[in-house]
Amino acid sequence: MFSFVSRSFLTLPLLLAALAGLALPVGAQPAADVGAQPAADAGALPPGVSAALARAGVPASAFSALVVPLDTSAHVRLSYRASAPVNPASVMKLVTTYAAIDLLGPDFTWNTRFYSDGVVSQGVLRGNLYVRGGGDPKLVLERIQAAFMNLQDQGVRVILGDLVLDHSAFELPAIDPGAFDGEALRPYNASPDALLVNFKSVVLTFQPDPAAGVARVTSEPPMAGLNIDATVPLSRTGCGDWRGSLQARFNDANSIRFEGRYPGSCGERVWPVAYQDPASYAARSLEGLWRATGGAITGAVRAGLTPPGARLLHEARSLPLSNIITDVNQWSNNVMAQQVFLTLGQLSPTRVLTESSLADRLAPVRTARFERSREVVASWWKRTFGLRYAAPVMDNGAGLSRIERITPEALVGLLRHAAVHPKGEQFVQSLSIAGVNGTTARMARGANSAARGNAWLKTGTLRDVTGIAGYVNAANGSRYAVVGFINHPNAPAARPALEALVEWTAAQPD
Structure with a gap:
């Protein structure tokens, strides 16, 4: 479900x-x-x-x-x-x-296409599911959820194979997101991608809970294998540089930690950050979203090419140009x-x-x-x-x-x-x-x-x-x-x- x-x-x-x-x-x-x-x-x-x-x-x-x-x-x-x-x-x-x-x-619209090389029966896809990016500039969470729900409505609920992500429509050199100005975690430095998922960004939301003495942290999208501190202690300081006060640590691709405090005077705040390992963003986010929408997968989530004989299951059109x-x-x-x-x-x-x-x-x-x-x-x-x-x-x-x-x-x-x-x-x-x-x-x-x-x-x-x-x-x-x-x-x-x-x-x- x-x-x-x-x-x-x-x-x-x-x-x-x-x-x-x-x-x-x-x-x-x-x-x-x-x-x-x-x-x-x-x-x-x-x-x-x-x-x-x-x-x-x-x-x-x-x-x-x-x-x-x-x-x-x-x-x-x-x-x-x-x-x-x-x-x-x-x-x-x-x-x-x-x-x-x-x-x-x-x-003009872009298309993200979903293919399979297997057979669907009784809610199970016996084979791989391929996601072929077409360069959609705004493939955001709601549209991915809608595509996954369409696939599940077709009976693809369990993938007995891999989720294969095809980025081949764009041929780009390896890009250091911090090369332009040293600000690798700024969302404006996100690099393009034929399968650009949610601008390669993680959106952190901080909600103070004064009774518990903490700010509760939520994030989207759900990222497979990424652990984010669920709370951070509150402080009584002015809002000011609240992001700096958090002393956030983004040095590990598998975690986001907060070693500081969140000023309670800030109320609820939202912090979009570029994910620290952009090369794995699509894999982590699509696996997390697939599982969060009720799907299951037994294999890996990996990059690869769509084979010529794969069958088209769904086509997600972008917003118009x-x-x-x-x-x-x-x-x-x-x-x-x-x-x-x-x-x-x-x-x-x-x-x-x-x-x-x-x-x-x-x-x-x-x-x-x-x-x-x-x-x-x-x-x-x-x-x-x-x-x-x-x-x-x-x-x-x-x-x-x-x-x-x-x-x-x-x-x-x-x-x-x-x-x-x-x-x-x-x-x-x-x-x-x-x-x-x-x-x-x-x-x-x-x-x-x-x-x-x-x-x-x-x-x-x-x-x-x-x-x-x-x-x-x-x-x-x-x-x-x-x-x-x-x-x-x-x-x-x-x-x-x-x-x-x-x-x-x-x-x-x-």
Whole structure:
């Protein structure tokens, strides 16, 4: 019988937020204008932007921006070092998600398939159960539970064989999750996988029990062979750095221990962490979920390939691409962006360049690799924009990179193109709305904000980078494409300059 009840519908937004990225340095170069004729003062920074840069100790030479009306006959409002190649941080996700909308279509779905090489009789599968990952970016607990329940409804309750996990749709090098910034346990550093289960994360929940003097610890998903301390003593200290107070120990793949105390003043808190042994995450979590849903297994849970003659038992379809890119862009989800980027690499760059039919674009023809994704996106960019804008330098498609580069004028070109694309509305609606949701929910909070509810934006932040790009509806009735970047060691402190840029755009008078 089904017994595991997930709390993921409560914790998933927290986990999505935890999957957003961090930081790194980059230089800048001089720029030129693009697009329509500039207005007379298009090169002068708005006073609010200049003041915010000065307060943060950031020189204007580290700032790049372009504000252009979607009406191509109207004047450019601002062009400042607009052809300078910059590190865009997570704003690069706009290239990945728009290429996906154009090449795959908003209704595209991924499939996780369940096969068997045995016979099912009286609730027993005499053989192996194979789970073949198809790159689903959001294969979360509830959807896995639903698939397992479907299998059990078909009579597969006991597996007299192995549970074999097939990751072969993606061909990826071994990845050190801490290589980027030394933060291996941060969920935003989760690596992509053809069988990406629940973002390779363990969600810990702490609930104080003052009568017992402890905080009770629960976790999801259930992980085979992972022991987690069920309680941690309470302290009377202020909440503050409650995670540090726990003195959590993640050095053993088979356990999570707490050597400190949990501040009772914190109330209930949730802590998503990347599992310390990501290579075994899928095996441990799928075995734990199978058993928690009432299933049994006599063999091992291991990686392997699906044999050609295996029989398909169930196909679990993902959410459509339009839903996936909303998580990618509103919450800046790094691993989901990389899943989408890798999926593009399964297409033929020749077909991308020469074929226009949807059927040709949807046909995956090769195993996904990052280099193949870069090849496909380069071909798509050439077909879409020709030589008008400098092609972006792509790495993993998520912006969690030291080497990715793009110019503000290239991003504005993309935004303008998307605004008139027959299926571009799903791309626009995937962006965070200033003062309302996603990564810009805390922007435009002032009583007199003109941008609140009128700006659809993608943000980006690394250690030495901050950026913003999207659309702004202005008071004068015009709609603008807005792009701004700061590449400087003090970039995070200068984020108010980008917010000032958005407010200035939204407040454009009649």
